Amino acid sequence: EVQLVESGGGLVKSGGSLRLSCAASGFTFSSYSMTWVRQAPGKGLEWVSSISGTSTFIYYGDSVKGRFTISRDNARNSLYLQMNSLRVDDTAVYYCARLTCSGSTCYTPPDYWGQGTLVTVSS
Amino acid sequence: DIQMTQSPSSLSASVGDRVTITCRASQDIRNDLGWYQQKPGKAPNRLIYAASSLQSGVPSRFSGSGSGTEFTLTISSLQPEDFATYYCLQHNTYPLTFGGGTKVEVK
Numbered sequence: 001e002v003q004l005v006e007s008g009g010g011l012v013k014s015g016g017s018l019r020l021s022c023a024a025s026g027f028t029f030s031s032y033s034m035t036w037v038r039q040a041p042g043k044g045l046e047w048v049s050s051i052s053g054t055s056t057f058i059y060y061g062d063s064v065k066g067r068f069t070i071s072r073d074n075a076r077n078s079l080y081l082q083m084n085s086l087r088v089d090d091t092a093v094y095y096c097a098r099l100t101c102s103g104s105t106c107y108t109p110p111d112y113w114g115q116g117t118l119v120t121v122s123s
Numbered sequence: 124d125i126q127m128t129q130s131p132s133s134l135s136a137s138v139g140d141r142v143t144i145t146c147r148a149s150q151d152i153r154n155d156l157g158w159y160q161q162k163p164g165k166a167p168n169r170l171i172y173a174a175s176s177l178q179s180g181v182p183s184r185f186s187g188s189g190s191g192t193e194f195t196l197t198i199s200s201l202q203p204e205d206f207a208t209y210y211c212l213q214h215n216t217y218p219l220t221f222g223g224g225t226k227v228e229v230k
Binding site: 046047059061062106109114115 | 155156157159161165166167168169172173178210212214217218219220221222223224
């Protein structure tokens with residue numbers, strides 16, 4: 001059974017940093033791209049960042065570029081999101097999800113999602 | 124960036140109604156589109172991929188159609204468990220982009 005479990009969320013002051021983790025199980029982690037999607041309270045879904053299976057291809061949304069860094073450790077079946085220079089508008093539930101891609105081409109939209117972890121940035 | 128325009132943003136319907144939600148892409152995305160259902164406090168659940176392929180385990184009352192720039196999600200006979208928010212997502216080109224969502228409420 002595919003499982004994705006996020007952790008690392010919490011309350012942080014504006015300008016601070018936080019590192020999210022996503023523990024994956026039930027599939028060959030290194031064979032899949034992974035992505036982070038966030039949802040601000042009461043708002044819609046926003047794609048944040050994606051990383052290919054071998055970390056060769058990495059993409060960021062404009063709103064987080066230069067502040068967030070996505071990475072993965074295939075030996076540990078784990079995905080990470082290092083979030084620096086956090087702003088109040090980064091407050092959201094952050095989901096990790098699995099993608100099937102080859103290079104910059106994704107064949108299907110995310111299929112499995114974690115339950116999310118809440119990041120709250122205070123002023 | 125590819126913009127996904129989803130409509131309506133909300134709708135009121137009754138059990139048994141046929142419901143249609145539309146997403147329009149700002150440029151051709153072939154059939155690189157998925158539909159998701161999200162209930163409060165839960166992660167999105169994929170209903171449709173490749174614009175019209177039904178996710179395993181999803182009831183057949185859900186269907187998707189379209190290609191290029193116009194896409195539709197149809198619920199043929201709305202059930203009580205279908206009251207939720209629905210999103211489209213294009214994965215043709217980075218950045219991936221979601222539609223704004225459609226909240227399906229009880230009439």
